[in-house]
Amino acid sequence: ITLQMSTLVKDLSFPELGYTYSALEPHIDAMTMEIHYTRHHKAYFDNLQNAVKGTEMAEVPFLELLRNISRYPVAVRNNGGGHYNHELFWSLLSANGGGMPQGALLDAIVKKYNSFEEFKEKFSDAAKTRFGSGWAWLMVKSDGSLAVSSTPNQDNPYMDVTECRGIPVLGLDVWEHAYYLKYQNKRPDYVSAFWNVINWRQVEKYYDDAIKSL
Numbered sequence: 001i002t003l004q005m006s007t008l009v010k011d012l013s014f015p016e017l018g019y020t021y022s023a024l025e026p027h028i029d030a031m032t033m034e035i036h037y038t039r040h041h042k043a044y045f046d047n048l049q050n051a052v053k054g055t056e057m058a059e060v061p062f063l064e065l066l067r068n069i070s071r072y073p074v075a076v077r078n079n080g081g082g083h084y085n086h087e088l089f090w091s092l093l094s095a096n097g098g099g100m101p102q103g104a105l106l107d108a109i110v111k112k113y114n115s116f117e118e119f120k121e122k123f124s125d126a127a128k129t130r131f132g133s134g135w136a137w138l139m140v141k142s143d144g145s146l147a148v149s150s151t152p153n154q155d156n157p158y159m160d161v162t163e164c165r166g167i168p169v170l171g172l173d174v175w176e177h178a179y180y181l182k183y184q185n186k187r188p189d190y191v192s193a194f195w196n197v198i199n200w201r202q203v204e205k206y207y208d209d210a211i212k213s214l
């Protein structure tokens with residue numbers, strides 16, 4: 001997956017998943033992956049296209065739309081966020097994931113959170129304590145430092161309606177549709193399992209790209 005951030009909204013395509021629905025078993029089950037990708041993400045994508053069709057919003061680069069989301073209808077905020085968040089999320093997961101980040105990202109994590117374990121706890125807390133539906137994030141702020149946050153619904157750190165803004169490098173979907181079939185009400189178990197499927201090589205790349213773009 002290559003994130004389509006500079007693509008005009010009307011030219012966005014629904015991304016390939018890049019692995020099979022069962023690839024992340026046992027941490028994320030195949031049925032959840034199939035429904036999440038083919039129905040939930042697909043619906044956000046289609047609803048975004050329907051919401052912008054024939055308007056000036058269709059002619060805007062996707063990242064610009066997200067960064068100025070307060071100007072646009074709530075359907076664009078929800079479905080535009082839904083499309084971006086899921087495209088990012090799929091790209092962060094791998095059957096060969098888990099372990100730890102390395103290099104500049106690890107250095108930045110240790111600088112901000114003292115250790116990878118302390119960062120992991122902070123991010124997990126953000127995911128577990130987000131009330132209702134939403135996302136937990138690790139982002140690069142405009143001064144180059146890292147921050148952990150959570151957002152409601154399909155908002156994300158790019159959006160000008162969000163308190164803690166930055167460039168997302170890691171995101172975790174904590175909507176019930178992301179975990180309920182396997183984990184039911186046990187969101188903390190799903191959050192723990194997430195660490196086994198994170199593709200840190202991809203997160204490191206997003207971090208390096210974010211720092212370069214400042």
Ligand code: MN
Pocket residue numbers: 036040086173175177178
């Ligand atoms: Mn989702």
